[in-house]
Amino acid sequence: MTRGDSTELAAALRQWRERLTPADVGLPAGPRRRTPGLRREEVARLAGVSVDYVVRLEQDRGPHPSSSVLGALARALRLSAAETGHLFDLAGVAVPGPGRVNDVVRPSVLRLLDRMQDLPAMLVDARTDLLAWNALADALLGDISAVPRERRNLLRMRFGPGGDEHHGPVDEHGDRGRLDRSSVAGARAALARYPDDAALRGLVDELLRSSESFAALWAERPVEDRRVDRKAYDVAGIGRITLDCDALEVPDDDQTLIVYSAAPGSPDAEKLDLLRVVGLQKV
Known part of the structure; x- marks a missing residue:
């Protein structure tokens, strides 16, 4: 061979x-x-x-x-x-080396994700490419598998064409701007860590050209590192559901496991229960 x-x-x-x-x-x-x-x-x-x-x-x-x-x-x-x-x-292709965003997922992380059946969860890399997700994340965000592979990116889904309409979670107060700023801050930090990653640089350049809101925020040079947040999604058949969002680091891989949950007994926990039934039937 x-x-x-x-x-x-x-x-x-x-x-x-x-x-x-x-x-x-x-x-x-x-x-x-x-x-x-x-x-x-x-x-x-x-x-x-x-x-x-x-x-x-x-x-x-x-x-x-x-x-x-x-x-x-x-x-x-x-x-x-x-x-x-x-x-x-x-x-006949070189394995991505140092200086490039790691998009290879450890099998142990996939096994962990597979075990998360009660909470929406997804794995993203430093570019915010969606690497893996469970069925409940599919139900929360829509049918991720139906999204073309090159568009399975949280930044592109948020700021790219149609992003405002289809993939625009807001914070618990209904404010989109703060989450936009946080997303751009994350992109700036990632580019500082991986200045030679062509795919990341291309993504940023694309959004600078196509999105006025992204370009305006980029010019402000925001700096932020939020690992805990609350985000609200409008889900067909469920309505608005506001969930705690925890970003868990995957050591050494610079990847993030994002997990959504709701306080037991809360109205949003009831909506999450409904999402498990109604949402998964549609996925």
Whole structure:
């Protein structure tokens, strides 16, 4: 086997897909399955690529996958760190090194996320790319899996086209501005840590061009580091739900596990209970 072996890559992708069950990745089992493991459609949905793309990769007739696509496939297939490195080697792509935002997720973090069934939770990297999430986060934010992979970014969802309308949580007082400022402060801090990360620089430049509010806040050079907050979301069929938002650091990876909760017995806790029922039926 040599570095950049597309035939071996195709075989490895099929084997990794077939060893997983829907329960392993938080998906319903669905109707009777003719083949073992996940369906290609499920892998494609989790990775944010087309089904045809997965089919072509597994049949050794696919395009040359980029680093970001390989990272998404590694997360979808629950690969270990060693397996992720092997995946990049088979594709002939260098594993992201120092100075670049780490978007490779530890399997132990994915297992932790899988165990969080009662609270909405999601994992983001320093670019605020959505790396993983559970079913309740899907119900709270909308169908994340249906969002194109390149748009699964909290900054882009907030300040990009349509962000104000679809992905604009406010604080507990109904103020959007404070959360906007906090988001821009986080982006400034991330760019200071990763000045050579081309994807992060490209995201900032894109938003500076396309969003007047982002550009105005960026010019103010806000500095802030909030790890605890309260955020309100308007959810169809539920109404406005205000939740405690805790940002938990993943050591060494510069990733953040965001968990939402409500005080027991509160009206928002009742809405969260309703979200588990109504929201998950729609996802």
